[in-house]
Amino acid sequence: MRILLTGGTGYIGSHTAITLSSAGHEVVLLDNLCNSQIDVVARIEKILGKKIVFYQADVRDTDALIAILQTEKIDAVIHLAGLKAVGESWQKPIDYYACNVGGSISLASAMKVAGVRILVFSSSATVYGDPKYLPYDEEHPTSPTNPYGRNKLQVEQLLHDLANSSDEWCITCLRYFNPVGAHESGLIGENPNGIPNNLMPVVAQVATGRLPLLNIYGNDYETIDGTGMRDYIHVMDLAEGHLTAIEWIAKNNGCHYFNLGSGTSHSVLELVSEFEKASGKTIPRKVISRREGDLPNYYAQADKALRLLHWKTSRNLSDMCESTWRWEQQRLA
Ligand SMILES: NC(=O)c1ccc[n+]([C@@H]2O[C@H](COP(=O)([O-])OP(=O)(O)OC[C@H]3O[C@@H](n4cnc5c(N)ncnc54)[C@H](O)[C@@H]3O)[C@@H](O)[C@H]2O)c1
Structure with a gap:
């Protein structure tokens, strides 16, 4: 087509x-x-x-x-x-x-x-x-x-x-x-304007030092480790x-x-830990209060x-x- x-x-x-x-x-x-x-x-x-x-x-x-x-x-x-x-x-x-x-x-x-x-x-x-x-x-x-x-x-x-x-x-x-x-070539990917909103681009930019640290919005949810989970x-x-x-x-x-x-979800901490393995970098992080409207967990x-x-x-x-x-x-x- x-x-x-x-x-x-x-x-x-x-x-x-x-x-x-x-x-x-x-x-x-x-x-x-x-x-x-x-x-x-x-x-x-x-x-x-x-x-x-x-x-x-x-x-x-x-x-x-x-x-x-x-x-x-x-x-x-x-x-x-x-x-x-x-x-x-x-x-x-x-x-x-x-x-x-x-x-x-x-x-x-x-x-x-x-x-x-x-x-x-x-x-x-x-x-x-x-x-x-x-x-x-x-x-x-x-x-x-x-x-x-x-x-x-x-x-x-x-x-x-x-x-x-x-x-x-x-x-x-x-x-x-x-x-x-x-894409596996590394030639294309997510290229957010300004400070990204989503977790993965923020983690990536913290790993390269472009952002100083990752804010984690709440660690007291009823999830495997208290942080929000996404599919x-x-x-x-x-x-x-x-x-x-x-x-x-x-x-x-x-x-x-x-x-x-x-069909499954991962927590913020799981993603951060996996990213640290992939990059060999430590991701500095700080837990702050929950963000209004955030759901604890959802998946397809x-x-x-x-x-x-x-x-x-x-x-x-x-x-x-x-x-x-x-x-x-x-x-x-
Ligand atoms: N990325 C996500 O997390 C996500 C999740 C669910 C749904 N979506 C939807 O998927 C679609 C693509 O998302 P993405 O992550 O690739 O976003 P993106 O911003 O990278 O891509 C959208 C593209 O649309 C272009 N665009 C915006 N308004 C336009 C207009 N009026 N005319 C022509 N081009 C226009 C932008 O320049 C951009 O290149 C969007 O409709 C988005 O709402 C994205």
Whole structure:
């Protein structure tokens, strides 16, 4: 298939482009570069050993999208473009709704005009909100607790209604858990602007000395060691999840939801300890008070993806830390 990746130079998009291309699909990348750099294109090309097509464009520009979909003869779209920082979504709700919800409406409109009906949407486990039970399965009630999560849920609802409006639509919403790690080459990885929000990039930057120490938000949760636990998923496993999802949805219609997670969770201290092993560095840390809104623990039930997509994770916490460390060293070199 000829697949357009919106947000294609971002963290997950760049890794997904490599997996799709390596599996024989043709990829076209689109990004407005608000949270990624143009040199990612050359890095992807280096890994793949071939040229790829890139458009600098905004997903809210419906006319530009229609032109790209038609000129490039696109068969399917993976929609990753969006703003993703939960904390920032409280401060800039208009930007978040305009980009995440508005951008998705624009994309769906362009696809309708251009006759493209296959879509994979980057959703998030944040749509579930506080757990009524664990692990979260796809039937768990959705009740997001922040503007970012509400954006994701609203787009899922739009796509559900779209698929109901006509049998032609083939849509999957992938609810990612906590993507970490990097491509094994060390050429691409997560490249957050400013001070990162997520644990793994902070740990990596503490290891290189760019940040002085790791703040641990609470060690009195009811978890194995008192620190918060998350379902970390290697970004290359996630990329393979997109490959299986797009190949599956191309043969099915309707709107479908899949958790993409490992089905298990690791604590902050487990991750830090594994990172220390991978890097040979000591990570200075300080325990401070809990952060409002943080959950003690959550993880996916990933059986549906296994059953229908024949996908499951194959990389462990050690792979996640080693690849992150390789990327972190490489990008400082
Ligand atoms: N990384 C995570 O922890 C995580 C978890 C769950 C879901 N997601 C979702 O996955 C998607 C990709 O996340 P990521 O981690 O790769 O983030 P990222 O910021 O690295 O990538 C997103 C890309 O979208 C681009 N972009 C943003 N707004 C745009 C617009 N209006 N038009 C065109 N391009 C635009 C950015 O420049 C960036 O390159 C996002 O939709 C995010 O919400 C991410």
